[in-house]
Amino acid sequence: MNVVRCAEPGRLVFEEQQAPGTPPEGWALVDVAYVGICGTDYHIFEGRHPYLAYPRVMGHEVSGTIAAINAPIAQLNVTVMDVDAERLAFAARQLGFLVIDGSKGSIIETIAARTAGTGFDVVFDATGNSRSMQSAFAYVAHGGVMVMVSVVPDDITFSDPEFHKREMMLIGSRNATRSDFRHVIASIRAGKIPIDQLVTHRTTLRDSPRDIAIWAQQKSGLIKSVIDVAGSG
Structure with a gap:
């Protein structure tokens, strides 16, 4: 298929690349008819976008026809992360949840392996730990939701480029209806x-x-x- 690739800031290249083939589970293959040029695309071309690497195929305002779709069976998978071995064992054994030991290895790499690199659709932080709350932004999938159940006296800061890249929603939860x-x-x-x-x-x-x-x-x-x-x- 044909693509226009921004090889580096200021240089666009028209070239061919292999078509993606059969989409993986949960994805669709779109036969693109039109692509709108957004201000973001100009920023990418000018080298003024804060978090994109090159070379880069630009374009996200896409119009086309679905050529193939691979829809998964709807299901809800709950994963619990903690640094306490007893709590993790309880969550796995008694509640049947998947667990992640936050005290071992790279959490980002573990989550990527568990979610095929996408992150979690919804992340609840109930740790009461400001460092945990700030780290949790990186666990959210694109278009996902971060729910802060924890309330701490500290300021919570996060990377704006990472936040916008994910187009995520941030919710503070304190009471119940x-x-x-x-x-x-x-x-x-x-x-x-x-x-x-x-x-x-x-x-x-x-x-x-x-x-x-x-x-x-x-x-x-x-x-x-x-x-x-x-x-x-």
Whole structure:
């Protein structure tokens, strides 16, 4: 097929390259009819784009006909990342989640291997750690969503070129709506949430000052702790 490639800033080359062939799962092959020239394309040609490498085939305002499509079976894969081995083992063994040990190796390389290089469609950060929150932007797929459940007193900064490159959405989540609670309650009643496995520590209201102080330091085996107020007497 024919392409116009920006070999380097200021130099465009018309040339041939091998057609992509059968699209991989989740992708479509488009027989391009028209391509609009965007201001971004001019920036690429002039060498003023902040994060693109050369040589580069430009053009993203595409009009054409779908020539082939390889649609996957819809499914939801949940992956949990932590640096605590016990929590990871629990998530894998008791909840059936895929896990990533954030204390080992390159997280970016691991995520790339798990997602065929695309990243995750939705990333929730509930770590309460500003460094983790800032790093999580790099885990989001193009067009994906970053949800910050964590609330920290620090400033959170991120690379604007990386943010715009992904065309991602950033959401701060602090509260839940009535529909959220209804969904959770219905899921518990239907047995979809393993409460008995998630609640690992219990205390009374009377004993909670002592136990909370202990659990704040001793995290071994702790997933979720609950204060039994009604049964406290």
